[in-house]
Amino acid sequence: MNSKKLTAKDFITIGIFTAIWFVVEFACGMLGYIHPYIVAGYAVILPIVGAVPMMLFYTKVEKFGMISIMSVLIAIIMFVTGMGFLGAPITILSGIIADFIAKSGGYKSFKKTVLSYSVFCIWVCANFFPVVVTADSYRQDLIDAGFSAEYSESLFRAINYKTIGILVVLCFIFGIIGAYIGKAVVRKHFEKAGIV
Amino acid sequence: MKVKLDPRTKLYMILIVSALIMLSATTPFLWAIRIFITFIPIAFLIVEKRYTSAFVFTGAYTLALIMTFVLVTDESSGFLKSFLTGYSGIVVQFMPALIVAWYVVRTTKIDEFMSAMQKMHIPDGITISLAVVMRFFPTIKEEYGSICDAMKMRGLSLGGGNVAKMVEYRMIPLLFSCVNIGDELSAAAITRGLGGTVKRSSIEKLRLTVHDWMLIMMFSALTICFVYSKYFKA
Structure with missing residues (x-):
């Protein structure tokens, strides 16, 4: 089983971890109902919590x-759950770049894994892009769709042209931090148990 | 009455509904279309005898709709009110997609799904992984329930008030069992010849029936109406 081609076992592994990652993402997404600032906070929460399964x-x-x-699966799921298709190319692109980075480390180098994971995390920001790119019409849409003016105002105060750059950087930085935490947890629990 | 839909029709339904809910409804006519497409999957849930979920979805959606139209004005303020309106807005916005996704996942057998994807010439990698994702959500829920029970029995549910511990105590056992289930799953799948080089045959005969064509036409017509009235009539 040393061939370069992906086997059914690999596909099943991908499916399982996508499902777990999505459950984590969904659980964190629930917090966004509380206040729009938390929506911007995804850039911090998701990379850290998601790091353990990743x-x-x-x-x-x-x-x-x-x-x-x-990343293709995540793009599909995000589309199905109504997050829009504007973020999909960015999601897939960040996934492919992450893949190349991890490949250059032979999928074993820890440094490359950290880098790869933090690039992968940029997809979280992809969800914000519809908000930024179509800001004006999106704001009207939100108000028309029944969000209160206050909610959309605070959402745009947190996410706009100026902050999107910061959010991407935040995603990246917390991706790195999350990777270290995740690695520590994996070492603590899984390597001892001999699963890895 | 027994209506059996082709998985391809269901996928088309998902596509249309998720596309439509991203475009905002601004006039009563657009709202009517949106509400109408929400009740189609609910009707199918009733046909499939899933009364409880149909009832819950109808209740939640209607409640959110009423709240949105009655409570929300542009001047609404105050924490509770903005919370409630934001909440009902989100429910109205995303509920249709959730209902359709729920309906499709609950009523499509995995082998039906696989052979439909094969007929549409989707690469095997995506098909298998997506099938596993679909199959895995209930498993995660079940495992998570057992973990919570075990923690409750030992009085660990709150992790001593430490958020990181709370997450750790739940996530690590979940990952353990998921990895093991994954190994078993791939063993089972390989035994059944998944990942072989020959084209797999399927016992399910998929055919688009009259119902499927009717639904597809209806959804296409609704989409055209929606887009036309939103962008060209104004």
Whole structure:
């Protein structure tokens, strides 16, 4: 089983970890109902909480394509759950770049894994892009769609042209921090138990 | 009455509904279309004898609709009010997609789904992974329930008030069991010849029936009406 081609086992691994990652994402997404500022906070929360399953996933990745397929799946799921298609190209692109970075480290180098994970995390920001790109019409849409003016005002105070750059950087930085935390957790629990 | 829809029709339904809910409804006519497409999957849930979920969805959606139209004005302020209006707005916005997704996941068998994807020439990698994702959500829920029970029995549910501990105590056992289930799943799948080089045949015969064509036409017509009245009539 040393071939470069992905096997059914790899696809199943991808499916499982996508499901877990999505459950984590959904649980965090619930917090956004409380206040719009938390929506911007996804850039911090998701990379850290999601790091644990992802680091475990990285220990199972040995072939090119697994991270890319995962990002395609995430794009599909985000579309189905009504997050729009504007973020999809960015999601898939960040997944493919992350895949290349991890590949250059042979999927074993820890430094490359950290870098790859933090690039992967940029997809979280992809969800904000519809808000930024179509800001004016989106604001009207939100008010028309029944969000109160206050909600949309605070949403745009938190997410606009000026802050999107900061959010991407935040995603990246917390991706790195999250990767270290995730690695520590994986080492603490899974390597001792001999699962990895 | 028994109506069995082709998985391809269901996927088309998901596509249309998620596309439509992203365009905002501004006039009563657009709202009517949007509400109408929400009640189609609910009707199918009733046909499939899933009365409880149909009832819950109808209740939640109607409540949110009423709240949106009655409570919300542009001047609404105050924490509770903005919370409530924001909340009902989100429910109205995303509920249709949720209902359709729920309906499709609950009523499509995995082998039907696989052979439909194969007929549409989607690469195997995406098909298998998506099928696993679909199948896995209920498993995660079940495992999570067991973990919570075990924690309750030992009085650990709150993790000593430490948020990081609370997350850790839930996530680590969940990951453990998911990894094990994954290994079993791939063993089972390989035994059934998944990942072989030959084209897999399927026992499910998929055919688009009259119902499917009717639904597809209806959804296409609704989309055209929606887009036309939103962008060209104004």
